[in-house]
Amino acid sequence: MPLRYFPKNKNDMKKLLTTCLLATTFAMTTNAQPQLRADNIDEVLKAMTLEEKAKLLVGGANNFFGAGAVVGGEADLVAGAAGTSPAIPRLGIPATVLTDGPAGVRIDPTRKGTDKTYYATAFPIGSCLASTWNTELVRKVGEAIGNETKEYRCDVILGPGMNLHRNPLCGRNFEYYSEDPLLTGKIAAAYINGVQSQGAGVSAKHFAVNSQETNRTAVDERVSQRAARELYLRGFEIAVRESNPWTVMASYNKINGEFSMGNHDLLTKILRDDWGYKGIVMTDWIGIREGLPTTREVHAGNDLMEPGQPQQVQEIIDGVKNGSLDIADVDRNVRRMLEYIVKTPSFHKYPASNNPDFKAHAAITRQSAAEGIVLLKNNGALPWKDGAIKTVALFGENSYDFLSGGTGSGCVHPPYVVDMLQGLENAGIKSSATLTDIYRKYIEYAKVKFQAERHPAKWFQTEMMGQQKYPEIALSPIAINKEVGAADAAIITIGRQAGEGIDRDIETEFNLIPEERNLIIDVCNAFHQAGKPVIVIINSGSVIETASWSTYPDAILCAWQPGMEGGNSIADLLTGKVNPSGKLTMTWPIAATDHLSTKNFPGNVDNYTFQMMVGYKMPIQGQDYTEHSEGILVGYRYFDTARKEVAYPFGFGLSYTTFEFSNPVVKAKGKDAVEVSITIRNSGKVAGKEVAQVYVEAPGSVLFKPDQELKAFAKTRELKPGESQTLTMTIPVRDLASFDEANSQWLAEKGLYVFNIGNHSRNILKMVQLNLPEYTEKTSNALAPQQPMEQPKL
């Protein structure tokens, strides 16, 4: 029955009329001002003024150097987050918050006016995560990171870092995964799927060819189309196809003469047309830059300028008005922004707790780090069985100031870091009190000295930009000898720190400094004389020199920078609670100069350059371009083809048990793929996991091919002694193809393909073969070099 209302008097009548009027006005306004929903993007787009459209494409804030440094408004949403996309409240468009990564949420750990803290879990760095070769585990890490992103009221984590380890001297290699694009892409896709399963987003960065920090905002990376497609872009391609990242971050550098951020070939032809990418692209953090109009970035397919500057909004408006920018380009980008926004936690008004589950996340970081740590040498000294080692002499300043991660935007502020001392203590192992005292006092002193002497422009050398590394101290052989009696074993931690804005030098950062070398030799001499073992722990984000000293210690563990539970993860491996199963994701050369790329890798430490922040203009010095004259001969593609001796090959890592590989099979799977399988049996005495690595030798009569390339990998579950598992891997035929520059196409030649299966690139255990027909796939002729390229020489 309809509800009827009759006004009883004049007053009631007035009330009724006012209500009707208000209701009509409300209906009219909401009509004119649609509120954003997932299903009314067209309507919202239509309702937007040009100014609003331009505003949405220009980032809202930059908290990097303090809240609101660039544009106010949304700056204080999450203190310390890197930036935002702007809100347009009239249309129900919320601001979204972008926080650095990739090893955890990088926000300010404390805030003004409250005692509450906002520490975040420091997860293992990229190199460590990738060294697990375990995509399921990396996905779990991604889930935890996605959860923390959301719980700290952020929408997107600015990671994974996906640039290739072109050379071991790149300062940000710790954030990146590998010298191999397949491994990079698979690990990144696992991370992204993990984060995005939580309803938060990622920004796959830095797209692309950003494999050096020196002069990164200006350098022109001159690279062949083949090396670009097969190496530097390939990881991104896999990630786009297999995990659909919400956002991609365009790198600072130029590629073949054109800034990535304004590079239509890169951001539209390759990313969207060739790969079918559907998300948004944002710039790396630079704002306005000389020689690159914002209008050009918008046209190229850049949807969000970070960190935004008001002038850029005006530039877009003016561009449309004066015809230099097509409104269709603006609308296309705005639509993509709206499609992104409706997915975010901010849009869904997610009630962030600011209280992530540290306990659960600590367990994940402990487990993933233990699986990413690589056992490089073991003469039987490890594991320490049944409490055989009760007291350890702990040398090296990083044993007491353990580096959980790198510096710069990739650092995280964790609630604690478990150092070696704590990790051993938690495992019931005592350490020398004298050494603890010496090193702790030194670290206190070194911290103060370091900050007092720091060049003010070196912002990345403050604690807010990550833990710093203090020079190793010299210990006299007499002091070392005194430790032998009371200890059952010695541990020496060799630490290295690196990060954003600066590459590493060979002399003091890749090589050991005399204090470290002497420490290893003197400790080994003293302890070996007493028949006691010495273990070296490498606490570094990237590769260091080992060949000159690796004969001294009994065991070497590359622990990377394994996150805030580092000491516990290492103790788990030392005591055999976890059996090492990490494998290197890059070649460890004998000398840094052995890499073909070193010839063209800038190694000048004073040559630091930065993005131009407002009021913080750094000089741009250094070289203007980097010639990738090594072409595709990066990492093992070079070392294995040239048969050059290395310290540790790609894919290498020891275990406490042994494995047998048997029953290799390769067969066609439909006409587009190949299936490879292998059975792995634990033939040793303790449980463990093993990685099957498939390296393909392909016919190369038309195009040169490296001796072999990683085309698939898989890790077993934990196998008990005697237990077996058959691993089956699928390789799409297009993954076997090389880029044929002359014809702008992917080409896999017809002929015999050899599938080498082993547990590192130089330990091939089984081999199977298959004849395949030719495969071709046309692409655009994007990213053509502007000048003839030097050809790689073996």
Ligand code: BGC
């Ligand atoms: C870095 C990015 C980072 C951004 C925001 C830039 O300098 O290159 O990796 O995400 O700053 O902090």
